[in-house]
Amino acid sequence: MLYCQGIEIPVIVIINENQITSLRLSTSIEEIFVYPGYPGEFELRLSKLNSKYHVDLQETIIKHRHLFIDLEKYEVYVSDKKMALTYKEFQLLVLLASNPGHVYSREDLLSRIWGYDYLGGTRTVDVHVRRLRSKIEDSSNVFVETVWNVGYKFKVID
Structure with a gap:
């Protein structure tokens, strides 16, 4: 993929x-x-x-509760407040939010976001997820969940 x-x-x-x-x-x-x-x-x-x-290519905004991701402008808003994300954080968020509930292993995230040539370890993913969470989450807005000993998934919102 x-x-x-x-x-x-x-x-x-x-x-x-x-x-x-x-x-x-x-x-x-x-x-x-x-x-x-x-x-x-x-x-x-x-x-x-x-x-x-099948993906609707015309869809350029991903919405989950108070989270809005504009794919064309590379902008992320939480409760109408614009968040400043790095490019890798943005890519990580878009991948996870595009497939809520799907569990991605650290290795899978490394290959999808950093590419096959990346020589660093899988803890790079943990660091980026931690930074991403610190920017977009608070106690009332939790979007990225840890699946222990596996990886991460975007929280399915009922």
């Missing part, structure tokens, strides 16, 4: 049968298609991914 401005883009790998042994699996790969496959199989897989990850 690739991630760009709040939009998740499924990654599909198309390979020949003789390339299977050389394939390195990645957390970003959503679907593997062995070419030529069965008639209609590729279309079926694309249809499945489209229904699973």
Whole structure:
């Protein structure tokens, strides 16, 4: 799965049968298609991914209770107060808020936000989450939840 401005883009790998042994699996790969496959199989897989990850590209604002994220302007408001976030904090918030309830491991967040080339440790994620929380949360507004020994998720708001 690739991630760009709040939009998740499924990654599909198309390979020949003789390339299977050389394939390195990645957390970003959503679907593997062995070419030529069965008639209609590729279309079926694309249809499945489209229904699973369909996103309205016209939607530019993510809203959760008192939190407003403007994807076009890179602005975040909590209770009508503009928050000053770094670019990484903004990316982290957009990813989590775009998928409420979905648990992301630290490794997954590192690969999605910092990229595969990042050489630092997973504690970088903890530091950024802590800074993000200090900027957007208070006792009445809790948005990012810790899933112990796993990672983080955006709180599902009823």
